[in-house]
Amino acid sequence: MIDNPARAVTRPSQAELLDRLTSCAAELDAIYADCAKAHSDFGLSAADFRDAVIGAINKYLIGFKEGSVVPSAHEISRFIGELQDRDLFLALACARGNEHAWWEFDRQYRSFIERWARHLVRGGTDADEVIDSVYVELFGTRVSGGVRQSKFRTYTGRGTLRGWLRAVILHTVVDLYRGRKPEIPLEDWSGNDEAREPHGRFAEMRGTEETMLASIMRDRYRSATIAALDQSLAALDDHETLLLLYYHVEGLKLREIARIVEQPRSPIRRWFQRQSKRRETAPSSRVHESTVMRWLEKVYQKVSDRFHAELADTHGLNAAEIEICRSIATEDPAQDVRLDRVAAGNENFNEEEAGKHQVEGAS
Amino acid sequence: MIHQRLKARLATESPPSEHLDEDALCAFVEGRLEEAESSPVISHLIACASCRQTTAQLIRLGSQFDPENELTALEESPGRVRLLLEGLASRLAPSFEEDAVFAYQEPVAEPEQGTEVITESKPGTVDDGD
Numbered sequence: 001m002i003d004n005p006a007r008a009v010t011r012p013s014q015a016e017l018l019d020r021l022t023s024c025a026a027e028l029d030a031i032y033a034d035c036a037k038a039h040s041d042f043g044l045s046a047a048d049f050r051d052a053v054i055g056a057i058n059k060y061l062i063g064f065k066e067g068s069v070v071p072s073a074h075e076i077s078r079f080i081g082e083l084q085d086r087d088l089f090l091a092l093a094c095a096r097g098n099e100h101a102w103w104e105f106d107r108q109y110r111s112f113i114e115r116w117a118r119h120l121v122r123g124g125t126d127a128d129e130v131i132d133s134v135y136v137e138l139f140g141t142r143v144s145g146g147v148r149q150s151k152f153r154t155y156t157g158r159g160t161l162r163g164w165l166r167a168v169i170l171h172t173v174v175d176l177y178r179g180r181k182p183e184i185p186l187e188d189w190s191g192n193d194e195a196r197e198p199h200g201r202f203a204e205m206r207g208t209e210e211t212m213l214a215s216i217m218r219d220r221y222r223s224a225t226i227a228a229l230d231q232s233l234a235a236l237d238d239h240e241t242l243l244l245l246y247y248h249v250e251g252l253k254l255r256e257i258a259r260i261v262e263q264p265r266s267p268i269r270r271w272f273q274r275q276s277k278r279r280e281t282a283p284s285s286r287v288h289e290s291t292v293m294r295w296l297e298k299v300y301q302k303v304s305d306r307f308h309a310e311l312a313d314t315h316g317l318n319a320a321e322i323e324i325c326r327s328i329a330t331e332d333p334a335q336d337v338r339l340d341r342v343a344a345g346n347e348n349f350n351e352e353e354a355g356k357h358q359v360e361g362a363s
Numbered sequence: 364m365i366h367q368r369l370k371a372r373l374a375t376e377s378p379p380s381e382h383l384d385e386d387a388l389c390a391f392v393e394g395r396l397e398e399a400e401s402s403p404v405i406s407h408l409i410a411c412a413s414c415r416q417t418t419a420q421l422i423r424l425g426s427q428f429d430p431e432n433e434l435t436a437l438e439e440s441p442g443r444v445r446l447l448l449e450g451l452a453s454r455l456a457p458s459f460e461e462d463a464v465f466a467y468q469e470p471v472a473e474p475e476q477g478t479e480v481i482t483e484s485k486p487g488t489v490d491d492g493d
Contacts, residue, residue, distance in 0.1 A: 170421060249373070
């Protein structure tokens with residue numbers, strides 16, 4: 001998917017797509033006219049702009065959807081309306097090497113790029129190298145088919161140019177450090193180490209007070225515990241799995257996860273809301289840590305239920321044995337995951353406290 | 364143990380040969396994808412540690428930057444190209460301040476005793492919002 005905005009998908013019918021795009025022609029023309037009026041010196045034609053929009057539609061509305069069905073005129077219209085049109089206009093003009101566009105880009109984004117680069121890397125020399133690399137990549141040094149391959153060509157306007165630049169800078173930093181030391185983990189090159197400390201790190205060994213007998217028993221049930229837990233995790237929906245991965249593996253904090261789901265249209269947010277019996281009453285309201293915590297609690301509950309069923313049905317364990325397995329699964333003192341807690345009916349989760357935060361109705 | 368099993372599960376899966384590009388990563392992190400569009404992205408993020416780490420970093424770093432401060436700093440610091448050209452222009456032609464050296468300046472009268480002299484304060488340094 002890298003560097004291939006209009007990746008080769010089995011396109012149902014470009015003719016059909018163009019036909020439906022015709023119904024949005026007035027909307028597209030109006031957007032182009034607005035951008036061209038603001039930046040008449042960028043030298044970008046309506047056809048160039050239209051081709052870029054078609055590329056974006058091919059990528060997201062066809063390539064990213066299962067079945068590769070031609071999007072409806074309504075979907076295309078909505079998609080066009082959501083495009084970061086000014087950003088796209090600027091990026092396209094820069095990709096074509098327009099001098100005025102580059103001046104404008106430099107005016108708007110140079111200090112942003114510099115601050116991000118200096119924030120990401122420690123040494124000033126490295127930051128300068130990153131900034132230079134970003135600019136070289138944005139301009140493009142490789143020529144293919146007589147066309148200079150500017151990085152800007154991969155920008156579609158689906159997200160903001162600023163957000164796209166963040167990702168470009170981040171990749172440049174990673175490439176720089178991995179080029180020097182192939183095995184360097186992504187976590188090691190930025191400051192704020194505390195922030196990315198995984199929540200579920202196995203930092204402590206289990207207590208020494210365990211008796212030999214308990215140890216033997218635990219070994220006996222450990223394999224069943226692992227198998228049941230693996231089954232329970234495999235049964236989760238992708239949205240739930242990603243939430244767990246962000247929290248437990250990537251070490252994102254609740255407030256950081258809340259940021260990603262803050263957008264009312266966030267797919268993760270909408271997915272969890274759809275699972276909720278309570279309807280969303282304030283679609284634009286913020287997602288707070290307590291909301292994410294409730295989502296996590298629901299995922300834990302689902303894992304716990306499935307875990308219990310697996311042990312009982314597949315492994316034929318009785319209630320006492322299941323309790324042993326549960327204690328094995330939750331024995332790590334550094335773990336935030338508490339299957340025993342969710343099994344007890346979320347007693348430790350402070351709903352009252354959560355309510356103080358004016359949480360939107362996503363639980 | 365969930366953490367451990369999540370990692371173990373990831374270790375058994377072969378990472379995808381392709382990665383999400385910056386455009387898709389940004390659109391996902393900014394929450395701009397429709398659910399149907401995001402489905403393959405989420406599946407990819409589960410399987411691909413590299414892209415997942417990138418999104419996690421973008422989320423984390425995004426929360427460390429205040430967009431309003433970014434904009435303020437943006438307005439206050441001109442681009443490097445502009446600075447470069449201004450520097451070149453100043454070398455080619457003397458600046459207004461250099462001209463002022465040769466301009467007639469009325470001698471400043473000695474302040475009378477007991478009169479307070481008001482000096483212009485130096486502007487404070489600009490916080491770039493980082």
